[in-house]
Amino acid sequence: MLTRRRRLFLLPALVVVGVAVVGLLSPGAVARTAASTGTGATNALDPPNPITYVKLPKSYIAPGEQLFLSNCSSCHGPDASGTDNGPDLVGVGPATVDFWVGTGRMPLGNPAAQPVQKTPRLSNKKILEIAAFVGSLAPTAPGYPDGIPQIDLKGASLSTGFSLFVLNCAACHTITGSGDALADGFSAPTLHKATAVQAVEALRTGPANMPHFGPGQLNDQQVADIVAYVTGPIQHPNNAGGLGLGGIGPVAEGFIGLFIGVGGLMLVAFWIGDRT
């Protein structure tokens, strides 16, 4: 049984804590930083291409074949030409393999499930060896990168990246890059965990249900602008109000507002109106 004096303090303390939590959690404008000035493209007459595709050494192919046989061939077939459980990989190029295995989506336990991002099962070197082996099977198909991308974000423009992101990416990945559900049980993944290289690989190879953005549509500079925006403001949002609540929009914000905000007000009203 609380003493009268303790009770005098209890409710106010509860409410102060509750409302302070609301204050800290209230999301700042995530997108407000979007239009902020970019680093600005250089004015050089012939700016160097921000993305280079590095070919993998031939020595990677032999160990890569062993790794492929033990990790991938049960679904993709020993010659990577695909089976009922996995697609044909001939001609998709090393960057495709690097994306799928490097983001932990492959190898996949259950071929029917949508691959989701997890910690890669293989080391980076082994991933590149598999990529080299798959890349060695056939000339890379047109529109797919022939090597592993290396990206230099120094000259990238955040403002251009923002407008390209809004036009091409935000429909599925949402304006905060948190990802969202699609049809038939599929979903667009969050962009908050992607590295710059993985973002380039995804744009250039169109993994799974993502459309394929070739150099005819977005040139390397535009890709670099988008990647700079994703690895910058998207992954490090400036939430002026405190936490961003995951950037998933009105559901989380409404829950906090109703549950903690209105709940706190009810506690206060109860305390003020209570005839002890």
Add this chain to the structure above:
Amino acid sequence: MTATPVAYPVARFDDPHMLPLAKNPRRTERVVGILLLIGVAGFASYGGVYWVGGQPQLEGIFLGVGLFGFGFGLSAWGKYLLPQGPFVEDRHPFASSEEDIEAMTSAVVDRGTMVVRRRGFLGGLLAAGSGIMGIVLVFPLLRSLGPTPGKTLETTNWKAGSHLVDAQGNRIHRADLEVGGIATVFPEGYTADNFSAYDQTILIRPVKYPFVTKPGREDWTPDEYVAYSKVCTHAGCPVDLYQEQLYQLLCPCHQSLFDVLKGAQPVFGPAPRPLPQLPLKIDEAGYLVASAGYDQPIGPGFWERS
């Protein structure tokens, strides 16, 4: 009508209802004092943080501490330290007496009848003015609701020979999109200042093999390029969530799903009609061109849509 005088007893401090609720007012007073002090400290710190340059989260916390300290202090003051009551104030009867009501009614009726009969001309003018103004008030329906939609609901800026351009106005070449690629396109000349949301069209290159979206549209998809209006036929949202492996376009607003290889036939959701398809061809230089405009109104249905 006279108000009934009510006798208010002189309040005395030892009356039970004049006593505060708190059993030990001194201690409660101290608590209230502490709360108000917290408030004062909060306000002062808020000002201090602002003075030395400002930091949004700190300012918010200190302002909150100040307001909460004062709020709870004042509430506790009122709740525990002021006389607890109850206080009763008798009120005099509201209703007028029967005679008063009677006299008032007859006065209004008699005098009103007399006034209107004697000033028939003025009454007529009053009626005429009200009648005319009543008609004038209907006038905005004739001209002030903005321009009529005219043909804009039926047609877009796409016509035979319109080049497909991206949002920056660059023409789309047959080699630009990869298989599995999409782009939002506009008719050339209608991007920057001439932009029209009705024109937005989604260009898709879904597969490697030739396909026919509907009988009669055999030559609408050169090089396996296909273009549909991006405006959903349900509520007009931009349909551009493309699922490349399923060849389906998803509308983000109400989850209508359209089959890209089968003429954007809706396969799920509330959309009542397929997205209109834009017939394409490729010109001598290899650029994509509309071989005609849309053959039907784009977007959601409206009153005269057949």
